[in-house]
Amino acid sequence: MVATEYVEVVLPGKVEPEGLEVHSGLPLPVPAAGQVLVGVEATGVSFAEQQMRRGRYYDQPAFPFVPGYDLVGTVLAAGPGVGPELVGRRVAAMTKTGGWASHVALDAADLVEVPDGVGAAEAETAVVNGLTAWQMLHRKARVRAGQTVLVHGANGGVGSVLVQLALGAGARVIGTASGRHHDALRALGVTPVDYRREDVPARVRELAPGGVDAVFDHVGGPGITDSWRLLAPGGTLVSYGSAATRDAEGSKQLPVLALLGRVWLWNLLPNGRHAYFFNVWAGRAFAPNRFRARLRADLSQVFAALHRGEITARVAAELPLARAAEAMRLAESGTVAGKVVLVP
Known part of the structure; x- marks a missing residue:
């Protein structure tokens, strides 16, 4: 049966997860010129949504809106100017918002085809998390075989992909995580460090006396200085979040601007080390075609x-879209490894 209505989850304001609203019985979106209608098969709960419900994401839209940073689904219909050959294909897209719905109209130019043999939930774990990890590792830090890297949050959505890609590139990986995740990290080949019970900088210096070649830091806050100091000469720090300020009050822009300021100052120092604040959306506004080509590749x-x-793929749990509040609570609990996936 062809659907005539769709469901979406709305974030109405700064609310607890139980304040999320499930709206059903809505008329299906109609794809405009250059767009397609995608039947969503999997969408995820990322750190961005956790920040957005607190009003803490740097450039989130005004409330109310539909969250959902990325999705995987099947093209159901093509709008004017889009070839019919796309219909029936499984695709992935980064949306930043709007993904927590059963159906979404998207620009065809923003879609990336998912290979046969990769399930929707598996692919979903690799969209924004995998893209972020790949670009930080290969486009920013340019990690090579034989180097040593430090990954904070090695059990998380981005971190779990990042450590695997780094190991695949021939790097030695040190990863911070709570103790419950250490056995799984060791099984991958990661040297774990317990950020709750150990002095992380001291322990990393024991493991890498000459410093590490790259640090991937999603935490931000005061600890970002430790990440910088742990770098070996010629090393690279990639900062890609401000998890330390998730529950803070005040300006949502200030933590990001503070990180940008530190990065700018550190890059002026004549020590051969480099620092970046990574933004997966960088370049989209000024060079959209180049951005899309790089994303697709x-x-x-x-x-x-x-x-x-x-x-x-690290699927921590799969929950129905209508249980988005439960999914958000689980993702925020810090007890799971990988990504919580919503299945409409």
Whole structure:
């Protein structure tokens, strides 16, 4: 039966997860010129949504809106100017918002095809998380075989993909995580460090006396200085979040601007080290075609690695879209490894 209505989850304001609203019985979106209608098969709960419900995401839209940073689904219909050959294909897209719905109209130019043999939930774990990990590792830090890297949050959505890609590139990986995740990290080949019980900088210096070649830091806050100081000469710090300020009050822009300021100052120092604040959306506004080409190329590499088994999808849980509040609570609990996936 062809659907005539769709469901979406709305974030009405700064609310607890139980304040999310499920709206059903809505008329299906009609794809405009250059767009397609995608039947969503999987969408995820990322750190961005956790920040958005607190009003803490740097450039989130005004409330109310539909969250959902990325999705995987099947093209159901094509709008004017889009070739009919897209219909029936499984695709992935980064949306930033709007993904928590059963059906979404998207620009065809923003879609990346998912290889046969990769399930929707598996692919979903690798969209924004995999793309972020790939670009930080290969486009920013340019990690090579024989180097040593430090990954904070090695059990998380981005971190779990990042450590696998780094190991696949021949790097030695040190990963911070709570103790419950250490056995799983050791099984991958990661040297774990317990950020709750150990002095992380001291322990990393024991493991890498000469410093590490790259640090991937999603935490931000005061600890970002420790990440910088742990770098070996010529090393690279990639900061890609401000998890330390998730529950803070005040300006949502200030933590990001503070990180940008530190990065700018550190890059002026004549010590050969480099620092970046990574934004997966960088370049979209000024060079959209180049941005899309790079996204398509890099995400295709991630999907290929997933298809070959070089990286493993870490699905922490799959929950129905109507249980988005429960999914948000689970993702925020810090007890799961990988990504919580919503299945409309």
